[in-house]
Amino acid sequence: xxxxxxxxxxxxxxxxxxxxxxxxxxxxxxxxxxxxxxxxxxxxxxxxxxxxxxxxxxxxxxxxxxxxxxxxxxxxxxxxxxxxxxxxxxxxxxxxxxxxxxxxxxxxxxxxxxxxxxxxxxxxxxxxxxxxxxxxxxxxxxxxxxxxxxxxxxxxxxxxxxxxxxxxxxxxxxxxxxxxxxxxxxxxxxxxxx
Amino acid sequence: xxxxxxxxxxxxxxxxxxxxxxxxxxxxxxxxxxxxxxxxxxxxxxxxxxxxxxxxxxxxxxxxxxxxxxxxxxxxxxxxxxxxxxxxxxxxxxxxxxxxxxxxxxxxxxxxxxxxxxxxxxxxxxxxxxxxxxxxxxxxxxxxxxxxxxxxxxxxxxxxxxxxxxxxxxxxxxxxxxxxxxxxxxxxxxxxxx
Numbered sequence: 001x002x003x004x005x006x007x008x009x010x011x012x013x014x015x016x017x018x019x020x021x022x023x024x025x026x027x028x029x030x031x032x033x034x035x036x037x038x039x040x041x042x043x044x045x046x047x048x049x050x051x052x053x054x055x056x057x058x059x060x061x062x063x064x065x066x067x068x069x070x071x072x073x074x075x076x077x078x079x080x081x082x083x084x085x086x087x088x089x090x091x092x093x094x095x096x097x098x099x100x101x102x103x104x105x106x107x108x109x110x111x112x113x114x115x116x117x118x119x120x121x122x123x124x125x126x127x128x129x130x131x132x133x134x135x136x137x138x139x140x141x142x143x144x145x146x147x148x149x150x151x152x153x154x155x156x157x158x159x160x161x162x163x164x165x166x167x168x169x170x171x172x173x174x175x176x177x178x179x180x181x182x183x184x185x186x187x188x189x190x191x192x193x194x
Numbered sequence: 195x196x197x198x199x200x201x202x203x204x205x206x207x208x209x210x211x212x213x214x215x216x217x218x219x220x221x222x223x224x225x226x227x228x229x230x231x232x233x234x235x236x237x238x239x240x241x242x243x244x245x246x247x248x249x250x251x252x253x254x255x256x257x258x259x260x261x262x263x264x265x266x267x268x269x270x271x272x273x274x275x276x277x278x279x280x281x282x283x284x285x286x287x288x289x290x291x292x293x294x295x296x297x298x299x300x301x302x303x304x305x306x307x308x309x310x311x312x313x314x315x316x317x318x319x320x321x322x323x324x325x326x327x328x329x330x331x332x333x334x335x336x337x338x339x340x341x342x343x344x345x346x347x348x349x350x351x352x353x354x355x356x357x358x359x360x361x362x363x364x365x366x367x368x369x370x371x372x373x374x375x376x377x378x379x380x381x382x383x384x385x386x387x388x
Contacts, residue, residue: 152358160354193387
């Protein structure tokens with residue numbers, strides 16, 4: 001967990017743990033409806049000032065989609081360093097391995113996905129982040145010898161299937177971890193073509 | 195092509211061919227940017243009144259996404275009546291067969307997809323229509339013995355891959371018909387798992 005330290009004030013650092021602030025915010029969104037909660041209320045619930053909150057989370061979108069950037073960076077690393085004999089295997093393993101990051105913050109991930117799944121608008125806030133992940137997948141397919149059309153089709157399919165699997169996981173309170181349910185979901189998907 | 199007939203006026207029916215009005219509108223959107231074109235300009239370009247236009251196309255979204263409803267109805271029919279030994283085969287064949295409707299109006303389909311592909315906002319206008327198609331696919335997977343998770347993963351993957359393939363087709367001015375490029379794209383996708 002990273003710690004946000006303010007350099008302002010009289011030498012006494014103000015610390016706000018982004019993970020904790022984020023989880024509190026997600027609980028508020030989930031209980032009261034994300035449309036009805038203001039960032040002022042999030043700050044008040046966390047006992048921090050509005051400006052300290054905005055240093056960590058500049059928007060509700062940043063609270064909900066906050067984990068995606070790190071996930072995509074990890075995914076890119078796995079896709080570059082992973083060994084696999086087929087592109088399907090490479091994408092499957094890399095995605096599952098990158099997703100293991102989320103296994104340490106189950107409640108946060110589950111609340112994020114429930115909120116994303118409950119509102120097309122909130123889903124839309126993540127478009128830029130999803131596009132980043134899609135590009136990372138497309139590049140991997142092309143490095144593996146695929147053409148542009150294959151890269152686009154496979155990456156779009158994988159991204160959408162993953163989001164569908166994860167939202168299903170969140171909504172059903174499935175007891176597996178996100179990486180386990182993705183691993184099982186991808187394997188089931190692949191078995192259909194066998 | 196269906197004909198919109200106004201019952202108003204002095205017994206002389208005002209006819210506006212929706213296909214022609216729609217194509218004119220799409221050309222305007224494509225040339226000038228969809229944000230800059232008003233529905234008044236669309237009506238003027240088609241030489242019809244604003245109220246006649248709104249009877250055929252109540253919004254820009256209806257112009258761009260107008261063909262999707264008929265496609266989804268045809269897809270549902272194909273999925274219900276089609277014979278196949280695997281669910282992948284059923285989805286593949288049904289989607290391609292339903293898409294053949296579009297082969298008669300290539301310019302319209304290409305312009306629609308170019309415009310959808312060029313703007314996340316316009317893409318978002320089709321969310322409800324895409325959700326309908328997704329449900330139709332999910333029901334077919336479940337009828338074929340799949341559970342809810344499989345249905346969601348496969349349907350999301352197929353829908354996104356199809357949109358990616360079709361937008362690629364539109365943007366590259368690929369000479370094949372939409373149904374041909376989908377058929378080839380699905381086959382390529384399936385070959386990756388073989």
